[in-house]
Amino acid sequence: MCGIIGYTGKNNAVPYLLQGLHKLEYRGYDSAGIALIDESGISVIKRKGKVSVLEEAVTEGFSATTGIGHTRWATHGEPSQLNAHPHLSENGMFAVVHNGIIENCDKIKSDLRKDGYSFLSDTDTEVISQLLEKNYKGDPLACLKETAASLEGSFAVAVIHRDFPGTILCAKKSSPLIVARGEEGFFVFSDTLAAQNRISSYYLLSDGELALVTKDKADFFSEDGKPISKVPHYISSSTASSDKGDFPHYMLKEIYEQPKALKDTLSAYIKDGDVIFPNFNPTEKELKAIDRIHLVACGSAYHAALCAKYIFTQLSSLDTSAHIASEFRYEKTVLSKNSLVVIISQSGETADSLAALLLAKAEGAKTLAIVNVKNSAIALKADYVIYTQAGAEISVATTKAYICQLAVLYMLAYFISDKTEYIHSRFFPDILSLPRLAEKELSQNENALSAAELLKNSEHIYFIGRNTDYALSMEGALKMKEISYIHCEAYPAGELKHGTISLIEKGTPVIAVCLREDIFKKTLSAIKEVKARGAYVIAITTDKLKSNLTDCDFVIASGSEQSDIFTPFVGAVPLQLMSYYTALKRGCDIDKPRNLAKSVTVE
Ligand code: AGP
Numbered sequence: 339m340c341g342i343i344g345y346t347g348k349n350n351a352v353p354y355l356l357q358g359l360h361k362l363e364y365r366g367y368d369s370a371g372i373a374l375i376d377e378s379g380i381s382v383i384k385r386k387g388k389v390s391v392l393e394e395a396v397t398e399g400f401s402a403t404t405g406i407g408h409t410r411w412a413t414h415g416e417p418s419q420l421n422a423h424p425h426l427s428e429n430g431m432f433a434v435v436h437n438g439i440i441e442n443c444d445k446i447k448s449d450l451r452k453d454g455y456s457f458l459s460d461t462d463t464e465v466i467s468q469l470l471e472k473n474y475k476g477d478p479l480a481c482l483k484e485t486a487a488s489l490e491g492s493f494a495v496a497v498i499h500r501d502f503p504g505t506i507l508c509a510k511k512s513s514p515l516i517v518a519r520g521e522e523g524f525f526v527f528s529d530t531l532a533a534q535n536r537i538s539s540y541y542l543l544s545d546g547e548l549a550l551v552t553k554d555k556a557d558f559f560s561e562d563g564k565p566i567s568k569v570p571h572y573i574s575s576s577t578a579s580s581d582k583g584d585f586p587h588y589m590l591k592e593i594y595e596q597p598k599a600l601k602d603t604l605s606a607y608i609k610d611g612d613v614i615f616p617n618f619n620p621t622e623k624e625l626k627a628i629d630r631i632h633l634v635a636c637g638s639a640y641h642a643a644l645c646a647k648y649i650f651t652q653l654s655s656l657d658t659s660a661h662i663a664s665e666f667r668y669e670k671t672v673l674s675k676n677s678l679v680v681i682i683s684q685s686g687e688t689a690d691s692l693a694a695l696l697l698a699k700a701e702g703a704k705t706l707a708i709v710n711v712k713n714s715a716i717a718l719k720a721d722y723v724i725y726t727q728a729g730a731e732i733s734v735a736t737t738k739a740y741i742c743q744l745a746v747l748y749m750l751a752y753f754i755s756d757k758t759e760y761i762h763s764r765f766f767p768d769i770l771s772l773p774r775l776a777e778k779e780l781s782q783n784e785n786a787l788s789a790a791e792l793l794k795n796s797e798h799i800y801f802i803g804r805n806t807d808y809a810l811s812m813e814g815a816l817k818m819k820e821i822s823y824i825h826c827e828a829y830p831a832g833e834l835k836h837g838t839i840s841l842i843e844k845g846t847p848v849i850a851v852c853l854r855e856d857i858f859k860k861t862l863s864a865i866k867e868v869k870a871r872g873a874y875v876i877a878i879t880t881d882k883l884k885s886n887l888t889d890c891d892f893v894i895a896s897g898s899e900q901s902d903i904f905t906p907f908v909g910a911v912p913l914q915l916m917s918y919y920t921a922l923k924r925g926c927d928i929d930k931p932r933n934l935a936k937s938v939t940v941e
Pocket of ligand 1: 638
């Protein structure tokens with residue numbers, strides 16, 4: 339995904355654009371650029387690399403009261419200055435910034451070439467700027483409406499026209515775009531984080547809608563160009579600060595915010611010893627009619643789903659499956675009105691997860707979204723929504739949102755269960771202790787630092803575990819590889835001997851997640867098998883079990899007062915810290931890992 343920002347008002351736009359692009363860099367950071375407009379026309383500065391590279395190129399004299407900016411995660415065309423946004427149309431009439439993918443860009447490009455247009459970049463976005471120029475007949479809004487109607491795929495675009503210096507035009511389909519009032523003018527952006535301390539109210543554009551924004555007002559239009567009125571939203575004062583504070587990285591800050599994030603998430607839905615979801619309130623009959631649950635997500639959210647699959651089966655005895663969203667559409671999963679499809683997504687904008695949601699709705703299934711970003715596309719499209727209360731999560735590697743997704747899924751499993759006295763007694767003491775448990779795990783800092791010292795020069799690391807320990811080892815492997823760039827693989831501990839164990843040789847690091855007492859002996863066998871072949875084993879376990887792990891080379895042991903099903907909340911923090919410190923020792927860019935973006939809004 340990419341980050342878009344625009345400002346038109348009484349003040350100089352440049353500081354707002356550059357500061358906003360820094361805030362949006364988590365959305366993509368291959369390249370960045372800004373376009374300004376005044377009576378003399380449109381001027382563009384863009385650079386390959388991070389926003390700081392662009393900032394150095396922006397000279398003092400470069401200022402205007404209207405401008406647009408963009409930070410890119412490349413989809414069409416390599417990261418380069420030429421492919422960076424904004425993109426100008428041939429005669430310099432339009433400048434465009436875009437987030438999304440234009441799926442019919444090749445067809446449009448070939449038609450435009452036949453009309454004599456040429457292209458400087460390899461991007462799909464340049465097609466938009468050239469098409470605008472071709473369609474322009476004097477009314478920029480009518481031109482944008484006609485152009486947007488011919489685009490297939492996903493787009494959030496902000497456009498400026500040479501002859502209208504105080505105006506920004508917007509169009510939106512599938513990718514997020516927000517118009518906000520603030521600082522003696524108006525902003526447009528992909529995420530309120532871009533200027534949340536500068537705005538008072540904001541409007542969410544819906545698919546097909548257009549906006550015409552000037553320094554005094556924002557007008558909104560439907561897909562057919564009719565004026566519409568929109569309800570403003572307001573920034574909640576409790577919105578978590580999006581600054582790093584004293585932390586060196588957002589990731590470490592967000593790891594340390596987990597106790598509070600868990601507390602906020604649990605207190606939002608646990609009332610008087612019961613679980614209540616304000617926006618998921620099926621009748622008893624509807625609840626009993628659910629005969630299958632499908633948990634669907636990508637990346638870490640999928641790992642939360644994988645873990646929760648075991649919990650649903652144990653607590654609610656409902657047939658539950660976990661699906662990778664990008665695969666879900668091909669699995670031809672049998673869905674019916676009695677299926678509950680749960681889409682889990684931190685950003686609520688992940689294209690694969692949104693596509694899975696739309697498929698489930700088309701098949702008549704009930705859909706429930708568990709998301710962290712309010713009013714995100716997935717939240718708005720699902721039948722029901724439960725928000726994690728993790729607060730803004732900036733680091734590309736998710737931590738607090740992941741653990742809150744787990745907490746909501748555990749509460750959902752209880753909510754759907756028969757809620758017998760036995761289940762209640764097994765569930766409530768532990769769920770309520772999670773914030774304290776996470777707080778306690780933060781004390782694993784030193785152990786995680788030591789483990790990082792042992793791992794920092796590895797080429798390959800294997801993570802193993804069984805049941806929820808396996809689901810957690812999947813998340814541990816992803817955290818490690820996405821920020822330290824060390825190749826990691828997670829394997830069901832029992833599966834290792836069916837092939838992958840051939841890769842184990844002297845000194846191969848293996849992280850054994852063995853937190854569950856009920857299957858500990860089985861994982862211990864796998865540890866012995868890899869040790870026999872020379873592996874270097876680091877165990878993630880509990881105080882209760884550590885004495886049995888004398889074969890291991892390094893042991894990180896934590897709390898043991900919780901029951902087996904809650905052990906993922908014990909191991910998550912040490913695994914996150916171990917990845918963080920390994921990446922730190924390797925000099926990696928922890929908050930903005932190469933090739934990644936915070937949310938992948940392309941399929
Ligand atoms: C997790 O650390 C990664 N950044 C990535 O796997 C992420 O979980 C995945 O892209 C899903 O994002 P979402 O939760 O916003 O849908």
